[in-house]
Amino acid sequence: MRRYVVLSVVLWISLWTSTVYGGIHGFVEGAYGMKLGDKRGVKNAYNLSELRFQLKGLYFPNSLEALSGEVSLKGEALLDGYSEEVSFYFRELNLAITPFDSMDVKIGRQILTWGTGDLLFINDLFPKDYVSFFVGRDDEYLKLPSDALRVWFFTDHVNLDMVLIPFFEPDESIRGTRLSFYDGLRGMIRGREARRVFVEPKRSLENAELALRVYRTIGSYELALYFFNGFYKEPRGILDPVREGFFYPRLNVYGFSARGPLLGGIGNMEMGFYDSRNDPTGRNGYVENPSIKYLIGYTRSITGDFTMGVQYMVDEILRYDSYRGSLGTMPARDEFRHLFTVRLVHLFLNQTLRMELFTFYSPSDRDVYLRPAINYRIMDSLRITIGANIFSGRFDHTEFGQLEGNNNIYTRLRYSF
Amino acid sequence: MKIPGLYILMACILVVFAPDNASALSADEVMDRANLAYYYGGKDGVARVRMTIKDRRGRVRMREMTMLRYDVEDGGRQRFYVYFHKPEDLEGMIYMVWKNTDRDDDRWLYVPAIDLVKRVSQRDKRSSFAGSHFTYEDVSGRLPRDDVHELVGEEMVDGRQTYVIKNIPKDRDLVEFSFYITWIDKDNFLPIKGEYYDRAGKLYRVITAETIETIQGIPTITKARARDVEGGETVVEFRDVRYDVGIKEDIFSERYLRRPPRRWIRR
Numbered sequence: 001m002r003r004y005v006v007l008s009v010v011l012w013i014s015l016w017t018s019t020v021y022g023g024i025h026g027f028v029e030g031a032y033g034m035k036l037g038d039k040r041g042v043k044n045a046y047n048l049s050e051l052r053f054q055l056k057g058l059y060f061p062n063s064l065e066a067l068s069g070e071v072s073l074k075g076e077a078l079l080d081g082y083s084e085e086v087s088f089y090f091r092e093l094n095l096a097i098t099p100f101d102s103m104d105v106k107i108g109r110q111i112l113t114w115g116t117g118d119l120l121f122i123n124d125l126f127p128k129d130y131v132s133f134f135v136g137r138d139d140e141y142l143k144l145p146s147d148a149l150r151v152w153f154f155t156d157h158v159n160l161d162m163v164l165i166p167f168f169e170p171d172e173s174i175r176g177t178r179l180s181f182y183d184g185l186r187g188m189i190r191g192r193e194a195r196r197v198f199v200e201p202k203r204s205l206e207n208a209e210l211a212l213r214v215y216r217t218i219g220s221y222e223l224a225l226y227f228f229n230g231f232y233k234e235p236r237g238i239l240d241p242v243r244e245g246f247f248y249p250r251l252n253v254y255g256f257s258a259r260g261p262l263l264g265g266i267g268n269m270e271m272g273f274y275d276s277r278n279d280p281t282g283r284n285g286y287v288e289n290p291s292i293k294y295l296i297g298y299t300r301s302i303t304g305d306f307t308m309g310v311q312y313m314v315d316e317i318l319r320y321d322s323y324r325g326s327l328g329t330m331p332a333r334d335e336f337r338h339l340f341t342v343r344l345v346h347l348f349l350n351q352t353l354r355m356e357l358f359t360f361y362s363p364s365d366r367d368v369y370l371r372p373a374i375n376y377r378i379m380d381s382l383r384i385t386i387g388a389n390i391f392s393g394r395f396d397h398t399e400f401g402q403l404e405g406n407n408n409i410y411t412r413l414r415y416s417f
Numbered sequence: 418m419k420i421p422g423l424y425i426l427m428a429c430i431l432v433v434f435a436p437d438n439a440s441a442l443s444a445d446e447v448m449d450r451a452n453l454a455y456y457y458g459g460k461d462g463v464a465r466v467r468m469t470i471k472d473r474r475g476r477v478r479m480r481e482m483t484m485l486r487y488d489v490e491d492g493g494r495q496r497f498y499v500y501f502h503k504p505e506d507l508e509g510m511i512y513m514v515w516k517n518t519d520r521d522d523d524r525w526l527y528v529p530a531i532d533l534v535k536r537v538s539q540r541d542k543r544s545s546f547a548g549s550h551f552t553y554e555d556v557s558g559r560l561p562r563d564d565v566h567e568l569v570g571e572e573m574v575d576g577r578q579t580y581v582i583k584n585i586p587k588d589r590d591l592v593e594f595s596f597y598i599t600w601i602d603k604d605n606f607l608p609i610k611g612e613y614y615d616r617a618g619k620l621y622r623v624i625t626a627e628t629i630e631t632i633q634g635i636p637t638i639t640k641a642r643a644r645d646v647e648g649g650e651t652v653v654e655f656r657d658v659r660y661d662v663g664i665k666e667d668i669f670s671e672r673y674l675r676r677p678p679r680r681w682i683r684r
Binding site for chain 2: 098217259305307352
């Protein structure tokens, strides 16, 4: 950590003394989230109480002008009242260059996103932080940065977008400290007493991850093919049930997506075959089975200031009989998980007031997750957000049902400069 | 109600009986030329756009952006790329439009904080652009063929000779106005005033060109005002306007959403 602090101070000073376009921008944000659920966390009155400070800048090094070089920096300091820790880190620290007319390169820490889903991801296997998402941080914190090399090749017919992540970067998984969850091994909801150990793949060449996207636009329609070679981002493999050791199984994903105008709105579809490399036959009850995920979505504006988006996703577990047979006493997931989402966004008062409701609903899991939020721009530089995360489910073991004890209402106040 | 009706009647009489001088132009021709003059200056263009939005209660908000434009064909398809500088928390957000003539426009939004390229369904072109009193259509242009045009007279406005054109939408369900009247400068064909009337025939919105400069030989509106009759207005200023800077069509693609062309976009 100290190394990062020193590094960041040096960097900021060096950039301050150079020509930084438009100077330094950023924000200060205070956030507090009241917990309405169970008493299983480390703290139970709240699960969000923090002060965040962000600085960002763009810098165009003279030496790289011929390559259109651009350095992007985004550093944050987080005073987290929940974990009682202060942390400093970069969300972005990368260099982008254009070595040839038909090629772009971005190297360093960066946020990576692709695919067509709205808060549903099939072919986007870049790391995510669902803890932040569930406790009421800004949506942007759902995305974790990756240390990666990204290379694009552009041709008249297709474009290639290639990401190499040398060192595996997992999702931020629920561990019981801030959010309680269903523990399949114990058959119960657990919180702070859980001592799960997640074993990450070794840092070696063969464990580097590769993500590819080949895409093109035909008329108004965007088509893409995807390939991923790496690991599940969640610890979907059990290493040692007694000691609660988990690992990240190997994963290949093959997928495609299409997006474009449909009936006065935007339609999208996406699918992905998850080839679970450590359990292709599904006989190993300790490793996630292969699966196929299908998604269709449709967004349209009802009036200029009112937009609605709906999505339907199906997650099909392959080799389901083997899966059932190898489970033991753990509750089984359905062969087909059906999930609907609806996003309603309404803008008021010259678009300074935004009211939003995002709903996840699974009829097969019989659970629901509601994300209402109101965002008001008090001044250009000052924004307040009030929202909630409400989970409800018939069963303890489903994706949202297990989070029932973590309902919360939060507020954030952000001053940008 | 009475006054505009009478006024239009008088204007019509004027047109019918006015001696046909140099202007043998029909209303359609005037609007086509106005469309070209206002939205298609040069083959491409770049400008720094500043919007000062004042709401009904007098609160002021600022929007600042860089706008790039490319004309695929004169009077036809266009590409727009709008990079937001202000407010600060939207810095780097990009709004891109492919203005089509044979189908709905294609629109994208890029959110830099999460590297997200999103398609935007903005069927309602008459909604507010970035919270201002200008609509999306004011920014990228309304196709002349979407209205029936009627030359209702000629008038002096701010010392300029103008054609007065009444525009009636062909499809009333797509717009919030029942008609609008534009005053087109006879010399340069720029629209220097626009009045929008609602379904009840009541004036509710006025757009005026405040400053016109000739840039690279092209008459250009560099300051305009959109005023809501019931209160609230937006002043838009175009600075550092440059035409024919060599913007290529491929700038208006996903590639340049993820990697903005800094040659034209600086903070």
